[in-house]
Each structure stands twice: as C-alpha cells, then as structure tokens.
Amino acid sequence: MLSKANIKFLKSLQVKKYRKQEQCFTVEGAKSVQELLASDFEVLKVLATDQFMEGHAIRMGVEVITVTESDLANVGEYKSNNAALAVARMKANNPLEIAAGEFALVLDDIHDPGNLGTIIRTADWFGIRKIVASPETADFYNPKVISATMGSFTRVNIYYTVLTEYLQRVRARIFGAFLEGKNVHDVSFGGEGLIVIGSESHGISADVAALITDRVTIPRYGYAESLNAAIATAVICDNIRRVMPPVSDLKVDRF
DSSP states (O other), X not given: OOOHHHHHHHHHTTSHHHHHHHTEXXXXXXXXXXXXXTSSSXXXXXXXXXXXXXXXXXXXXXXXXXXXXXXXXXXXXXXXXXXXXXXEEOOOOOOOOOOTTOEEEEESOOOOHHHHHHHHHHHXXXXXXXXXXXXTSOOTTOHHHHHHHTTGGGTOEEEEOOHHHHHHTOOSOEEEEEEEEEEGGGOOOTTOEEEEEOBTTTBSOHXXXXXXXXXXXXXXXXXXXXXXXXXXXXXXXXXXXXXXXXXXXXXXXXX
16 A cells, blocks of 8 residues: 555655655666666665566565556556556766776767667667766656666666866767768777767757867768757767677567
C-alpha cells in the first residue's frame, strides 16, 4: 500500500529542484529497473507489480512495495509503465579524466532531455563510457533522459562542468561537429580524443569552438537545414569506430 508520504516524495522527484535536494531520482519500466538493479547505483526502494516481482530478484536491503499498474501510472512520469518504478541515489558529480586510447563526448548545451538520453544510449552502443557536459545541458537524472537511455545510464558516466576550463587542460585532439569542416568520412580520428556536440539550435558556442583542434562535418546530400544532435553523434561515433574491431562477445538483444 502506497502511503501519502511516499506518493508525495515520488512525485517531487519529477522536479529537478527536489531531485537535487533529495539527491535521488526515479527509474521507470521493467527494462530500466532491471538495468538499475544490476548496476552499481545505490537503490533505495522498488515499487513493483506482482508480475514483475515473480520474475525478478530484488537486492537485499532495498525497500520493496507491491503496487498495481494504476499506482505506477499515478506516481510516475509515464502512464504506460505497467511493471516497476525504482528510487536510486544520485552519484557525485566527480571530474572525469580521459585516459590514453579513449574517446569521450563533450556536450555543449544539449537542452532536450530526449536528445541527451539518446546520446547516452548511442555512446553506450559505441563503447564510449564518459560524457563531459556544460552546466546548461539537460539534467542526467531527468525522468525523460533516463527513459530515453533504455538502461544505458547505468554504464555511461557524466560530469557537468564549465567546458572552456575543462578543455583548456586537455592534451588530446578535440573534434567538433560543425556545418563546415572536414568531411567526417575523410577524417583520421586516431585512437583517442574528445568529440564536441553543440546545442540543437546554436551549435557549438564561440568560446568552446576556439578550443577545437579538428572541425568535422557530416556531408549533406539533401535539403535539410541541420541534423538532430543525437543523430550527428551517432554518425560521428560510427566513423570513429569503423577502423576498430567490434566487441564480438556481446549479446545484442535489440537496436
């Protein structure tokens, strides 16, 4: 049975102010909750239907509340969630150091939560584990971001910081996505570097652009004005990985 206090707490976590205050966030849906339970996140409570509970083990020490599908629709962001909702503790916003032989993404004011979630999922697909984001980039713990990652939020780390200060300390090549630059199909990315993706409406800001070492463009063959930021990320990541052998021992369940 869900108490009024629980309902109020869960609904408050849909708002960034209260997520920050409580240092907690919610995860909805069977797949995402499963991924969360298998991760290194601290899970505080799980609300689940009888059907979900029958097929999934819950960690020791996690508060479990059996609920109906109607309960989940009432307290969550998504009315279509018919399985489970979990509350987890946020991770600290710790600096990310990019190791030799590693690629990472840098996001310059990606405001749309759906775009950020898709970028995180794309990074996971291409084996990129680190994202450095501007303070104005959408909140990693926004329910729409978490949902769009389809569980990839558990494997990709993000660090929010002032990008100019961070990039000034980087010695690796810094690639940036621009409407004008070297054709991405002709770029030799090497084995490491940072990939900067700009905002949906304005692209890479002038201060950040001044620190880019390699301007890259995705050639246009039609008449669209621009590419979606998440799609551009996928195209560039694909070209980075073309010369690298894929991980062959992973089971791929879906695209």
